[in-house]
Every structure is written in C-alpha cells, then in structure tokens.
Amino acid sequence: MSGELFLADAAATEALGRSLAPVLRAGDVVLLSGRLGMGKTSFARGVLAGLGLAGEAPSPTFAILQPYALPEVRLPVVHADLYRIEDAGELEELGLDDALYDSALLVEWPERVPASIWRDPLHLTFARAPAGGRSLTWHASAAWERRWAPR
Template identity: 55%
Template sequence: MRIALSDLAAMERFGASIAGALRLGDVVALSGGLGAGKTTLARAIIAALGFSGEVPSPSFSIVEPYAPPAVRLPLAHADFYRLARPEEAEEIGLDDYRQGAVLIAEWPDHAGGFAHEPGCLSITLEIADDGRIAIVEGGADWLGRMPR
C-alpha cells in the first residue's frame, strides 16, 4: 500500500494511525534514505502513544526505551544506522529491550531485518515533491489493522 504524506501534519496523522493499532511484540521497521523522515515518523508514533517530552534521535545511544505511564505501551526506539553488522544488535541487548514491548526500528536492515516476523509493519519512506510517500507492508499479525 502507498500512502501520500504531503506535509508534517499528514506524517503526524499517519503516526497516530500506527500508534492506535500497535500491540505488544509489534515491530515498526522504518526504511528510507537519509532525510526521508524515519525519525519524524517515529516521533509522531511516540507522541501519539502519549509521550509529551522531546523525543531524541537514538542515533548515538542506538536504543531509547519508553515506559508507561509516559506512553500507552512500553516501547524501544532504535536507530541501527551505526551498526557494522547485524550481530551487534544482539550484543547491545536488543532482545531485552523488545521483551514485552513495541520496537520502532530505523535502518532495520543494519540489524538483520524484521520483515520475516508476523508482527512487523515495514514502512519505506521516499521523498516525493515537498512531501513523502510511505510504502507500507504488514506481516500476518497486521491483517485487519493496517494504518491509513
């Protein structure tokens, strides 16, 4: 499915739609080139889950955890851009962050990818004119709850 995101407000609405459909164990895998809007969409999802503070990019920390009551569901926001090989995701304890939580993963391919998981919502963002296009594919667990 392709979704046109013409401006920041559209990105925020899309993020809210994703947040409303999330369940524990889900992965939102965000792909796209530098500047495509991965962190912007991650911030929109986290805000829609109830977080009211500043959402830092996890570029240097690699994983930023969020827990209730600050958010509706526990989640980990990860940016795997700096990983040199997928095994490093295991070395930083990714499984511990994921247990009983949602994972928002930027640059998922650097961590070995998640598209094979039934709870993975894969979103590729592409720059289009002044906005973005989101190419969305959901795993089996997303049937009937795909964001729009």
C-alpha cells in the same frame, strides 16, 4: 498486504504515526526505512505522541536505543536507530529480543542487519515524492492484517 500513500509534510507524517499508536502492542516490530531526512523519526515521534509522550522524542541516532516506559507512555517502546550498526551480532548486545517481551520496537535503518531477524514486521519505506513531500510504501505481515491500513 501492502500499499502506497502520499505525505505532504512532517505534520502529515507525524499524524500517520499517531494513527498507528492505538493498535500497537507489545512484541510488535515497525521497521522504518528511507534515506536521511525522509521522515522516519517524524513518524516515530507521531507514534510516541499517540502513546502519550508529552515531551520531545529525541532521535536515537547516537544513543542507538531510546527506551520509553510507563507511565511516560501507555505501552513500553524501544526506538532504535541502527544506522551505526555494522554487524548483526551487535544486536544481541543491544537486547532488542528481550525488549519484545513487554515492548514494541520502532526500528530505523533495519536494512543494516539481515531481514530474517525481524519477525512479523510492519515495514514502512519513506522516499521523496516527485512533486514534493514524501511517499510511503508499506508492507504488512500477516500479524498486521486488519490492524492498520494507512489512508
């Protein structure tokens, strides 16, 4: 299942992230692709706010992984930014596989590692829209069918 939609601004991007929060569950993988400044972190912030995060969610660009746990959020989440990852072997050191047992993953820059690493992902690609704002192209694996369809 796939589709495309228009996001007028960062607020619309965060609101779309909030719409994903109610259906997110442990073991889910959400891949966030797009150039710098296209809305990946804004979307992740919306998801986290929808899960109950009261404070600001920092970008994990320098830390690589930013975990969120109960009671801070209703579902444990690991927000990863793989921009600085140069080899898929580095993922093992990060422990992302272990995180899937009890957490959901929000992964920025997933193209930095082989696509085969991700099982049943929801893949979102953000791009600049010709008339301003952003376009979002999404591809949902079978695990996501009937769970989330953006509008």
